[in-house]
Amino acid sequence: MDSNIENGAVDGSADEPVHEPRLWVDNGWTARVIKNEDDDGWAVAMTRDGEREPALVGPWTMGRDKKNPKPLDVNAFNTLVKTASEVIRRHEQALHAAMHKQFQVGTDSGRVLVTLDIVPDEFDPHALLAAQDEFGEQIAQVKVRPDFKLTMASATAWIESGYARP
Template identity: 70%
Template sequence: MTSEFTDDDTPIKQDRLWRDNGWTARVVKNEEDDGWAVEMVKDGEPEPALVGPWTMGRDKKNPKPLDVSAFNTLVKTASEVIRRHEQQLHASLHKSVYVDSADGRLEVTLDIVPDEDDPHALLAAYDVARAQLAQQRVAPTFKLSLARATAWVEGGFGKPD
């Protein structure tokens, strides 16, 4: 038996279930109150990207049916949630500072690799042409700051403290 959240690309357009363009919207009973909620799931993902309240229908008992306009708005909103999450994750895993050195302005980056078996980070230095000058493996808890980057550059790119 297949789940409603499979990679099947057959469009479904029902009052409480709508699937099209890589997304599935499902109207469900809100567990926290007497109302309804809508879940937006991107194809291939195990969890909803967005869960939010859903409007009651005219009878004040059943949910308002999904329609193309509501579905398109939900897709746009869920896509934005995913985009923000990806930006936040990228920002938390990738840091950079600029250091003025005897060889000119350098960019020092820290890229955290959140590997379950071998978490680590890579500290690297690049010149203005984006040529890598040095790279050093560091602990995933290494905190990149201007002072630490400057000390690493001035110390000849050795193992930072």
């Protein structure tokens, strides 16, 4: 194994692809086969370029000698990239869902879309409560606490109050 790899000198930011048995760096990703700390097996860590932590760490197959890891190859690397990308996509979707809520409320003048977008500002965390008519025109927007709970009932009450700050 390359001494640069053993010392952790390869960080995935190289311009040239690296295709070694325990390290692949290509297409914006680094796959590194590592000793599993919990047992005698091996694991593989998938890290996207520019990230400090791996997006995916999972078990890796033993080689034929039942002692050393199976070498990485193009098919395994491509599968790992696909899996790690999916993990990141699901994480981003969950984060978006946690930071954005919306409800459609029927009113006498038509449907109103009420949204709550949390702004995770380090110095001024807050949320923006907004309303749009059925044509996408903004009716109102107010700054609220980041822990404001948007429910169908709170959205309806806000509309009925004439969009007064809750």
